[in-house]
Amino acid sequence: MTNFYKYDVVVVKFPFASSLKYKARPAVVISSNLYNKISRDTIIILAISSQVENKLDFEPIVTNWKESNLLKPSIFKSSVATIEKSFIIAKLGSLSNDDRKNLDKLIDSIC
Numbered sequence: 001m002t003n004f005y006k007y008d009v010v011v012v013k014f015p016f017a018s019s020l021k022y023k024a025r026p027a028v029v030i031s032s033n034l035y036n037k038i039s040r041d042t043i044i045i046l047a048i049s050s051q052v053e054n055k056l057d058f059e060p061i062v063t064n065w066k067e068s069n070l071l072k073p074s075i076f077k078s079s080v081a082t083i084e085k086s087f088i089i090a091k092l093g094s095l096s097n098d099d100r101k102n103l104d105k106l107i108d109s110i111c
Contacts (some may be wrong), residue, residue: 001006003027003087007095007103011047013087021098024089026070030080030095030107043085046103047077058109064096076103078110 004010010030015023029036031044048062050072055061062074069092096101 002074002088002091004088004091005033005094006030006036009048009092009094010045011092012083012087025063026074026092026106027081028095028103030044030103036064039085041084041086042082043088044080046107047079047081048074049073049077058106060102060106061101062095065097067093067096068099069093078105078106080110 004086010027010029012027014025015022026048027045028048029043030046036043052073052075055075057077058080059075062076065074069085
C-alpha cells in the first residue's frame with residue numbers, strides 16, 4: 001500500500017449522488033503523518049477544484065498548481081472528508097511551501 005503524507009495531492013474517486021459511478025477529483029491530504037501511518041483504512045482530505053470563478057472569499061488559490069501536478073489553475077475548497085484509502089486512485093505530487101501555508105490558514109479558519 002502507498003504511504004500518504006500531509007500535503008500530498010491525490011486523485012480520489014468521488015461517487016455521483018444518484019448512481020454507483022465515480023468521478024476522479026483532486027484533493028489534498030490534510031491528516032497528520034502519524035494518523036496516516038497508523039490508520040489502516042482511512043485518510044482525511046480537503047477538496048481541490050478548478051472552478052476558480054465559484055470560490056468563496058476565504059478559499060485560497062493554489063498558487064503553484066503546476067508544481068503540484070494539477071492540470072488547471074485550482075482552489076482549495078472548504079470541503080473536508082474522511083475517505084477510505086482504497087478510494088485514492090493516484091498520487092500527483094505535493095504542495096509547495098507557500099501553498100502549504102495557505103492551506104493551513106484555510107483549515108484554521110474553517111475548523
